[in-house]
Structure formats: structure tokens, C-alpha cells
Amino acid sequence: VLESLKGLNRGRLSIAVASTVNYFAPRLLAIFQQRHPGVSLRLDVTNRESLVQMLDSNTVDLVLMGVPPRDVEVESEAFMDNPLVVIAPPDHPLAGERNIPLARLADEVFVMREEGSGTRQAMERFFSERGQKIRHGMQMTRNEAVKQAVRSGLGLSVVSLHTIELELETGRLVILDVEGFPDRRQWYLVYRRGKRLSPAASAFRDFVLTEAPAIAAPYWPRP
Numbered sequence: 001v002l003e004s005l006k007g008l009n010r011g012r013l014s015i016a017v018a019s020t021v022n023y024f025a026p027r028l029l030a031i032f033q034q035r036h037p038g039v040s041l042r043l044d045v046t047n048r049e050s051l052v053q054m055l056d057s058n059t060v061d062l063v064l065m066g067v068p069p070r071d072v073e074v075e076s077e078a079f080m081d082n083p084l085v086v087i088a089p090p091d092h093p094l095a096g097e098r099n100i101p102l103a104r105l106a107d108e109v110f111v112m113r114e115e116g117s118g119t120r121q122a123m124e125r126f127f128s129e130r131g132q133k134i135r136h137g138m139q140m141t142r143n144e145a146v147k148q149a150v151r152s153g154l155g156l157s158v159v160s161l162h163t164i165e166l167e168l169e170t171g172r173l174v175i176l177d178v179e180g181f182p183d184r185r186q187w188y189l190v191y192r193r194g195k196r197l198s199p200a201a202s203a204f205r206d207f208v209l210t211e212a213p214a215i216a217a218p219y220w221p222r223p
């Protein structure tokens, strides 16, 4: 306790985050580093599949991700809302329409993330649970690529609200008001079950669980 009050003066902490988490993770790291300047931090940014591998091989202290694994024994704690929304270019015919029925999306093409993506997994689950077929368009391995593709008219997509803060501010993308959305999901802090957290890791865990929402909750445009 005393150590965490004074600030940890040494230690190494390796954190891995989903590419979608990277939109706010550096903000958390910056504040944590100010409070604990002696801790040396390392951040890996990758997709869900690689995060699961890192947990499995025990090569990372803590992971921040959207869909905790089931096939690896982990502790996972939800720490913040992660709303998934349907995005479109601002000149799309459905932009500005209220309560768009899910069935209307059958005529649209969706830009897809790669197979190992947690966002893609969540999106596919959302539609299949509701018996809604969607047409897969181009597939891309980065959120940035997906956003550019949607902006360029290649289709709609489903992304975490955290990833489109700047595009909403500048009006380059819009959120469609589709039935059932936002898909209310959560971000999780995850580590291997039975792992003994170092003082630095456990200070970071406490920090994320108690303070992340106040620091990193996304800008939420009211319709």
C-alpha cells in the first residue's frame, strides 16, 4: 500500500491492447507514467487473436481487449462501456434517418475486419443472433483502413465508438440509427489465471478499473 501511495519507483510492465483499444490506451499510459515515473512501460498493439496467443504463452502482464478468450484460463474484469455502432459516409441515403429497421441493412455491403478481429466477431454475432444476413464487402486488417473505406463509399461497417472520435468531430463519418444499435459491449482487463501480478501490474490494474471511464469514455453524439 505504501509503495502505491509513493509511486512505484521501478519495475517493468508489459501491456498488450486490441487495435481498437489503442485509441485510448496511450491516454491511460500517460497518466499512469506521470504518477509512477520509475516504471518502464511497454505497449503492444495487435488484434484479438494475437492477444489470446500472448495470454496463452504468458508473454504479457496485462491485456486490454473487447472479447475475453474462453479457451485460455484467464481472469477478466470489465472496466468501461464499448458501444459498437454502424458507420456510414455523411452523404449516405440512410444518414439522418431515425430508427432504421435492421432488415434495411440487407441491401448494404459491409466492409469487414480480418478473421482474428474481436470487432468482427462481435459484429457477426450481433447479426447472426438476430437472423440478419449481411453482404460482406472488402476485408481489411486495420480500423484506419476500414474507416477510410467507409468514407470512400465502399460500404458500411460496425466499429467501436472509441475508434471514430475524430471522424465524428469533423463530420467525415456518421453513425446510423439502426434498430438494436449501439451494441452495448464492454472493455475488459485480462490476465492469465493464477498469474502473480507485480506491484506495477497491480497498480495499473487498479488504475484502469477505477479511473479509465473518467479518462477515456468516448464522445457520444446525441441523435
Ligand code: PGA
Binding pocket: 018, 019, 020, 021, 046, 047, 048, 049, 065, 066, 067, 113, 116, 117, 118, 119, 120
Ligand atoms: P480487434 O479489437 O477488433 O482489433 O480485435 C477488439 C477486441 O479485442 O474485441
